[in-house]
Amino acid sequence: MTEDTNxxxxxxxxxxxxxxxxxxxxxxxxxxxxxxxLAGMGQDGGEITPTAIRQAVEELxxxxxxxxxxxxxxxxANGYRLQTRREYAxxxxxxxxxxxxxxLTHATLETLAIVAYKQPITKAxxxxxxxxxxxxxxxxxxxRELIKVLGQKEVLGRPYLYGTAQRFLEHFGLRxxxxxxxxxxxxxxxxxxxxxxxxxxxxxxxxxxxPEDQPEEAAEGKGETPEPRPDVE
Amino acid sequence: MESxxxxxVLEIFEGPLDLLLYLIRKNEVDIYDIPIQRITRQYLxxxxxxxxxxxxxxxxFISMAATLMYxxxxxxxxxxxxxxxxxxxxxxxxxxxxxxxxxQFKSLSNELHRMEVRQENYFTRSQxxxxxxxxxxxxxxxxxxxxxxxxxxxxxxxxSARQPAEMAPDPFTQEDGRRRVLERVGSGGKVSFLTLFxxxxxxxRMVVVFLALLHMIQQxxxxxxxxxxxxxxxIERLSTDDPEDPxxxxx
Numbered sequence: 080m081t082e083d084t085n086x087x088x089x090x091x092x093x094x095x096x097x098x099x100x101x102x103x104x105x106x107x108x109x110x111x112x113x114x115x116x117l118a119g120m121g122q123d124g125g126e127i128t129p130t131a132i133r134q135a136v137e138e139l140x141x142x143x144x145x146x147x148x149x150x151x152x153x154x155x156a157n158g159y160r161l162q163t164r165r166e167y168a169x170x171x172x173x174x175x176x177x178x179x180x181x182x183l184t185h186a187t188l189e190t191l192a193i194v195a196y197k198q199p200i201t202k203a204x205x206x207x208x209x210x211x212x213x214x215x216x217x218x219x220x221x222x223r224e225l226i227k228v229l230g231q232k233e234v235l236g237r238p239y240l241y242g243t244a245q246r247f248l249e250h251f252g253l254r255x256x257x258x259x260x261x262x263x264x265x266x267x268x269x270x271x272x273x274x275x276x277x278x279x280x281x282x283x284x285x286x287x288x289x290p291e292d293q294p295e296e297a298a299e300g301k302g303e304t305p306e307p308r309p310d311v312e
Numbered sequence: 313m314e315s316x317x318x319x320x321v322l323e324i325f326e327g328p329l330d331l332l333l334y335l336i337r338k339n340e341v342d343i344y345d346i347p348i349q350r351i352t353r354q355y356l357x358x359x360x361x362x363x364x365x366x367x368x369x370x371x372x373f374i375s376m377a378a379t380l381m382y383x384x385x386x387x388x389x390x391x392x393x394x395x396x397x398x399x400x401x402x403x404x405x406x407x408x409x410x411x412x413x414x415x416q417f418k419s420l421s422n423e424l425h426r427m428e429v430r431q432e433n434y435f436t437r438s439q440x441x442x443x444x445x446x447x448x449x450x451x452x453x454x455x456x457x458x459x460x461x462x463x464x465x466x467x468x469x470x471x472s473a474r475q476p477a478e479m480a481p482d483p484f485t486q487e488d489g490r491r492r493v494l495e496r497v498g499s500g501g502k503v504s505f506l507t508l509f510x511x512x513x514x515x516x517r518m519v520v521v522f523l524a525l526l527h528m529i530q531q532x533x534x535x536x537x538x539x540x541x542x543x544x545x546x547i548e549r550l551s552t553d554d555p556e557d558p559x560x561x562x563x
Binding site: 103145160161162163165167168170182183185186188189190191193195196208209210211212249250253260261263267 | 416433
């Protein structure tokens with residue numbers, strides 16, 4: 080079918096179709112304001128409001144659902160994105176080389192989590208939290224456009240300040256940074272009082288070699304069950 | 313890309329804080345009341361083992377060891393001198409705060425990972441170019457390196473109980489170690505970590521085998537999984553292509 084024979088083709092196509100076309104052709108999520116600006120060009124002078132865009136998107140998404148189509152419009156990275164529905168993933172996945180899913184490593188994810196919650200943040204500040212150098216990891220994150228340089232900190236050496244990039248929201252399916260899980264306050268304000276350090280009395284000096292537990296030490300562990308280590312699957 | 317695999321010093325991508333959290337969990341002690349002497353001793357044991365294996369132990373590990381020793385010395389002050397100490401902060405508190413904050417980000421990164429995996433179910437029309445494969449140095453184990461080190465140190469200490477010393481140089485090369493690991497792991501299914509080592513064989517040989525295993529984990533040829541926390545450690549083959557055995561076409 081060409082545009083000449085399309086019975087629905089009008090002088091000025093309806094907003095829903097314009098939005099659909101824009102979403103279809105865009106390589107990345109489009110914000111409502113940008114959609115409004117782009118869709119407004121073909122209209123006879125009338126301003127298009129973000130509300131109208133939102134309505135059009137909702138209708139479009141509703142149409143897809145009602146018609147049982149394979150698409151949906153997702154709200155992601157401060158905008159809208161046309162994507163396939165979840166149930167078609169197995170078919171599409173087969174089309175691609177599985178190696179394409181290069182997931183982020185623990186080190187990368189940890190650093191990214193710190194940047195996401197503490198931005199803007201310098202490399203030295205990240206290292207203070209992780210306790211290891213993050214040079215290589217920062218480079219990987221920059222290369223993958225998950226973080227970006229936001230500026231430089233006005234301290235000696237003027238180190239770069241990093242923050243998350245738009246691609247970060249896309250990669251994790253977040254609408255905005257406000258969608259991140261809530262950061263809980265860390266612990267009470269002071270540790271338990273130093274006991275008569277029974278710990279220090281009982282123990283023999285450390286011996287090199289096997290880091291095995293001595294049986295007599297086993298009773299020492301106090302009640303609290305530590306959280307499961309997150310990186311052990 | 314990978315230069316001279318036989319000389320490559322393996323880097324540890326988990327840091328001193330990971331090791332401390334691991335020890336705290338393994339010992340089932342309260343993070344707010346860390347038995348500093350015991351944890352310090354075990355920490356140093358791991359450090360020694362990593363150095364024995366010639367792993368590239370980052371300076372941060374050494375500096376954390378110094379911090380632990382310092383805290384220990386503060387806690388060891390005689391009672392009367394401790395009086396004034398108790399007025400101030402618990403010497404462990406700085407470290408505890410750091411551990412808690414770090415642990416929080418570890419669990420957040422876990423959450424990010426779940427979100428990442430969930431997101432793999434959605435496709436857009438113009439898929440971005442697949443991102444470049446992560447550089448080899450970035451490869452990460454499925455389980456903590458410390459769990460592996462732990463298991464290996466047990467193998468080693470059992471071996472040392474039975475054999476006094478090795479005199480003659482062992483002709484067993486790194487390539488032999490590599491071949492053995494691949495052979496025993498086979499192509500499908502999982503095998504126990506322990507099957508990689510023979511009873512009563514030389515410790516030096518065990519080290520070679522273990523290092524070969526670590527290399528192949530980093531190259532994502534093998535994967536290590538564990539059945540539940542502190543369960544049996546299993547090795548499985550991840551891919552069949554072996555980047556270290558390319559038969560050079562030219563020359």
